[in-house]
Amino acid sequence: MKKVINTILSFIALSFITLSMMGISSAKALPTLLHNINGYTIKDGQLEQFDSILFEDGEILAVGAHAELAEMNSFSISLDGKGKTLLPGLIDAHGHILGLGLNLMRVDLRGVDSESDSAEKVANYALLSDSRWILGRGWNQVLWLNKEFPTKSSLDKVIADKPVWLRRIDGHAGWANSKALELAGISKDTPDPDGGKIIRDEEGNATGVLIDAAMSLVENKIPPLNRKERKAALNLAFDHLIELGVTSVHDAGVDFETYKLMLELSGKDRIPLRVYTMLGGSDPRLEAMLKYGKVNQPFLKIRSVKLYTDGALGSRGAALLEPYSDEPDNKGLLLTDKKKLGQYFKLITKYGFQVNTHAIGDAANHLVLEQLAKLDKEASAKTLRHRIEHAQVVVPEEIPMFAKLGVIASMQPTHATSDMNMAGDRLGEERLEGAYAWRTFLDNGVIIASGSDFPVEKANPFLGLHAAVTRQDSDNQPKDGWLPSQKLTVAEALKSFTIDAAYAGFWENEIGSLEAGKKADFILIDRDIFTVPEEQIDDVQVLETWIDGKRVH
Structure with a gap:
């Protein structure tokens, strides 16, 4: 028996040498068992813990107890996580790469x-x-x-x-x-x-x-970006996001040139994190991109369009039902009227694409909900998972409409803590009831996909997790949080940055949680977000980022 075991071990050793000579990573040849970790994931809506994860060729084989996983595959590469906290790779559901x-x-x-x-x-x-x-x-x-x-x-x-x-x-x-x-x-x-x-x-x-x-x-007078500049900018952004623990991002509106470059980079395996691309609705070549069809590749998915209905609250461009409290003759700007929005919806849904519409003011949100309610079953939000991007100021009575229609609320927690010093001035106290109302959305059964809206806000997802949980800025002000009744729990916030964000990008079967059959996208961080004081969540440092079973940071 001992002779047989020695023969097997010799064969394994020889295999390592052969693979190395061929330039093939040994980590790809054998399963990897990462143990001695403080692992968390959201599974079936509930928070689960584990101390080991087993994966091979980018796919998770199992998560659970070390002894059980070691027994499953005795010839795995064993890595000691040294007790560090492990989370699913974080997903930013709204950014601009x-x-x-x-x-x-x-x-x-x-x-x-x-x-x-x-x-x-x-x-x-x-x-x-x-x-x-x-x-x-x-x-x-x-x-x-x-x-x-x-x-x-x-x-x-x-x-x-x-x-x-x-x-x-x-x-x-x-x-x-x-x-x-x-x-x-x-x-x-x-x-x-x-x-x-x-x-x-x-x-x-x-x-x-x-x-x-x-x-x-x-x-229109600024010289257009050339291909080299565009590619350099994308690569800088990719590296920056990976360092921050972002393993997937929803790119909120790209023009035709960026669309072409993304397809090229994907074809050459040059996109290092998973990108869910929204086509820019204002691009004159929108229909040509729609006709090309959906793209479903391991690191690039394209099946949605980004539209705009209004501007932003800070510049008083958000479209409001009633005038701004601090500028009584101004109701903001409606960038796309009802007729044009209806035409966009008809065109985009004809090709089976999801529609993700920017709406910040209550008038803009009302308009989008009104148009979504008119869609037939095949084009509905329940079928195509249409989203409202930001959903910052909503008439409280209209929030249940999101769940009724199946509309996903794509929201950015740090917007609340950035805007809290002017939102009251712009809206007055009464309209704040439906502003940045994450708890109300969740309590009404609405799915929230969280993001940052970088570079409007910093891309660090732990700033968003901190804001969602504390309703405080990076100085932990105000003391009890701004509109504290709208706080989320740590588990709810994590869910919005993982599995629910994955769902919002039709990627929930591959990423967003750590379980058998899904991709080995995860991060190791320097503290446990579930046990440290909540005000320290924004201080979390990412120690390692793993995508597709490979350590990329």
Whole structure:
């Protein structure tokens, strides 16, 4: 018997040598048993724990107790997890991959607390840039002392010879210097475009800030990205997300050029995490992309379209049923009217694609729900899993409609903690009842798919988990949380960033939980989110990221 065992061991050793010579990873040749871990997953809606996970060729064979799994396969590669906490790979259900990559390449104004400091940071960036345009993102006038929109003059003082264009943190407003306005042909006589607004001074001159559709006046003059720049931005974003423990992301609206590049990268196995791509509804080649059909590859899935109905609350572009409390003559901007939205739904559902519609204000959410209610059974939300992206301000009585129609609420927890310093001013106390109302949504049986909306917010998913559980910002303010009755439990928050986000992208049979037959996508972190004080969840560090059974970080 001993001789037989020695022969088997010799054969295994020889196999390792042969595989190494062939350039094949031994981790792919034999099952891997990762043990001594503090594992968590959501299974059948319930939180489960385990101390070992067994996987082979990217697929989970089993999770459970070490002794049981070791007995299942005695010839596995054994790895000691050293007691670290293991979670399913986190899924960001709403982000902008190209935007994140570009943000990492350009001037970042996130968190800068004044207009003058922002202009100074832009000037310092410009000294190191040879670009024809100075581009950036992240300013937020709500954080500034005067809380007023910036003006072109502060940028003109530091950069007069090059055009400057800086998107607001939410992407629904932009700040230009005089050179950019000149190139765009914006003068005192330029009318506001439909769905947009040119902010003007008392004499009617453009101040430098453009809202929603008006931004295209400047952005149409910016030299388009070339293929090399686009690819570099995507790769930067991929690496950044993987380091943060994001193993799958829903890319919320891509243009035709990014669509083509994604298909190319996928064909060459160059996408390192699982991407659920939404086609950009405003792209003139939308129907051509729809006709190409659904894409269902291991790391790329395409079967949805992203639409917009309104702008954002911070820039007062979100469409409200009643005027803004702090601007009584303004109800926001409706970017897509009822007729056009109905036409979009008819076109997109004809090809069997899911429709994911941006709606922030209560008027926008009402409009989308109204149109979704008109769909027939084959095109309904229960069949195609239509989503409302953000669903930030909803009339409370309309929240049960989400569950009744089968609409998924794709929400971003950090939006609440970023907006809490102005949401009350914009909406008044009464409308806050249906604002960022995660608990109310869950209590009404609505599926929540959580994300970050990067680069509007930081891509770190643990900031979102923290915000969902505490309703506090990164300084753990306010003390008991903003509108604390809407808090989620840690398990509910994790579910929204894993299996429910997977469901929202038709990927629930492959990812989102750790169980036999699913993909070995998981992360190891430095603390247990279920036992540490909740205010520490946003301090979690990702130690390792595994995708398809391979350690990629």
